[in-house]
Amino acid sequence: MPRISKVLVASDVIDRFKDLKDAACGSLLGHFHDDTLAIVGFVISDQENSTCQNSLKCTSTEIRVCGAFTVDADVQKAEACFEMMSKLQNAKCFGSPLLLSNVRDDIQSYVNNVQTTFETVSKSQLASTFVYFRSKAELTIKSERSQQYIQIAFDDLRKKVLSEDVAFYIPSKNVFLSGPTNEKIFGGSGITADSRVKDLYSQSDRGSKDYAVLPSQVHLKMTKDFDQEDIHNTVPYVRQIRRLIGPFQSAKICVTIDVMTLVHRTSSVGSLFSVLKNSLLHGMSKVEANLVSQLASDSLSAPEIYHFLPAQSSFFISTVYAKTHPDVDLRKQREQLHQTFGFPLDQPLFRRSQAYQFPSGSSNSGPLRNPHDGLNSGVKGGQVSLVKGQYNYHHYMQDRFDDNGWGCAYRSLQTIVSWFRLQGYTEKDVPTHKQIQECLVKIGDKPSSFVGSRQWIGSTEVSFVLESMLGVSSKILTASTGEEVGCLGSELHYHFQTHGTPIMIGGGVLAHTIIGVDYNRSTGEIKFLILDPHYTGGEDLGVITGKGWVGWKDVKFWTKNAFYNLCLPLRPVGDI
């Protein structure tokens, strides 16, 4: 039985506990390493235990059921829940479960019937303790188009992985793992089986707030062994089998097994091989299950694995979506994820466009994301409320398109659409100036000569386009002077709290995007976080924040005697 001397619980878990329904109970998900148990998430039990089981498949293999919780004061309910889970999981659960009761208010915790204490840890603390490996294997499955043959194809692949005819290449330190022992670990920089996982990545990856993700490339052995009893050295021959009873359906399926594995930074490199191998098997069975279930409904497209790390979660959740299934058809699947992992149903979290953006090797030439991160406003006693989630900074001259002097509102609109995209509300691409103009012509707002012109648009046009393209309604606010914009503090605060979308503001000849407000209700002091679309330079964060193209501005920023219109896009609440 593992001896636990320290229990850590992720702070977001405790936050989500507060929203649990009466009588709710479920399993705690965590990772045990070196006598420390870290709880990173939970799944809520329900009548259909299969949902719960399915959800467990969406986490890393190294995250497992380590205990249970109940909303009630009676810890036995948690214990019962854990026992049921152990049965379902064929005792793959943890030997010394952590049991939590009364989790909505005053959490009581027990290990082996003894009351214990736990520490709350933030996501960034967890990220500095663990890393994720991301193993990828791209292959083409050739099989008859039937459940049976697809299962046979996966069985063959599984056999190879199980017989350890597999290896992982970790480019960060040029390490090649073909087994758990020193002889089978090769690499530069003196990495051996006794090295620690933290030796596998460079210093620069360590300070980050998010999990470090180390790519690992799956290799399959394509040679046979000599030292086995079977005869392996046979002439390659061709065997041709004809289908005399008529043709069969032959399928070639493009498959990417893409799995995340949670590993403690102080684990040994020697232990990695089997951990990565298990993850790979886990990913294979997920992809296989998706194909088999697709065939059951007589469709077939490539299964694609998506990884999500919502802001309010401290572990990756990975799901398989069939390539041709549109997001609208996957609502039920997403709903299950929200419900079992305890995420509210008021905003999307698992849409394709919300998949985690892994830092790519090539330099990203696209627009910057959330350039305002880390900027402080400093209103004394002020309450800061910001845009919720992610957006891209769109400004003049991007996409090799010269709109200097007229395109600022278009750019502000693009920023708003990027928010809706990145939050998963739409799969539509960010529209170009021309597409925006065409949209306004289509709805009858502008004459056809408008398309291709360099005419400005204002807040109302922005709201029309949002309505027409995304089905998003907006609230329009007005201010007759620049000073009056300063009086919109509580309304802007309310907007960011409830909707959290970027606001487009137009006045005089200029349009801007407001992405936050810092407001002191009693003194009336106010600052606005402004994203300025008039920037014409390259995507250089240093320049953009240094020169104030994104930054906190006081009320004097607004032109004194200009008339202002604000477009506040409303988030479609409850649409996941």
Add this chain to the structure above:
Amino acid sequence: MGKLAVADEHLWQYCKQFNPPKGYVAGLIVGQPSKATDYVVRLGRIPIPLSVLKEHGKKPSEVYGLSLAEINESWVSVHAVDVTKMLHGGMWVLGLFLIGQSDPFENQQNCSRLRTILRHMRTELKKIPLLYGDSPSSEKIVLYMNPQKNLVACRSIDLDGSSMRPMDWKFQKNAVSWTQIDSILDVQHVVHLKKEDSSKQIRNELKMLLDGISKQVQESVCTLSNQLLGPDELVENIFKKQKGKSGKKTKGGGDDEPNKNVIANLYMPLTGESSVKSPSGVEVNNGYGIFYFVGGPVSRVFVNQKATVEEACQAVKQDIIRSIYVRLNMHSDSLVEDDDSGSRETFHEPPRRVMIKLPATNVSVSDYLYPGEGPEDALNSFQELFDLKLEIDDVELDVEMPAGKIILNPC
């Protein structure tokens, strides 16, 4: 002085038997190049084609000298390609030797003629990429011998430039110690046939399979004795490391020579573009048959004592590809439109690899036997290609198991 080429003494004995009063007896130099030294494993006379013999009124297999103008580059090249097909990876035709009375390098015309022959040979060897027929350096060797005067002169001719530099040549005893590297490829491919069968379809599918296998092999990571070593390390270091690891010295065991055999393994990265182009990532077709290409073709290469890991791994990869190419090519040539298409199953057995040991070294060359052929067939073709008569014992027949002996799983 420039580069050095070394060859075993017995090859000098072989060459001494030729002593044409006029013209040259020409042959191919076969061996393994390296940075400082080229290691020669065989010198073998190029047979004069029957048509030429007839023209000259000579008996078949008669050996006589020809002027350089009479030595036709096309039959030299054909022979070079045929010889290369039988060489293990890492071995190449390195150049030509000439035996005669007058030094060819003294005559400008002869020199440019040699260049023409070598260029033609290179072009022909390069025509089949999967053969890896052209040796790594653009410099090819021409060796001139005059046994009567006991004279040996050697030049290295740069085919990309115009230089022709003197080169050292040495005949010596036990010139090289070779390390043998073995591997068995795991071949398991399934192809769904899109049409009713035809030998053309089979041929095309085999070609596509071969291209696929060759790409996989080339991209794969190669381990030697289960170690992944730096490309510039010497293969020899493997044995030093093994000694270090076991920590024991075999004292007085009399076994001074360590086991110089190495096992190579290949790991193929699962990356790359999928052949599936449809937007759904799935391609569904009607299938009229299934075609399995399975087995464990054996690869063996020999590398010299100074070979680097990179050179050894390239040799292994090229051996695998060369060997599969040669046998599938032979097999496709032998495919005829079969009329048993009414039967459920057809079995094709491409030729199987056997090896023939060269004298005075552990290095071997290959031959490929069709089902029903025996060691004497291997010896005959060996004699034709390498001009040497060997005994049946020199043929290693059980390199690969014939497919007929394998019990097939019902499908």
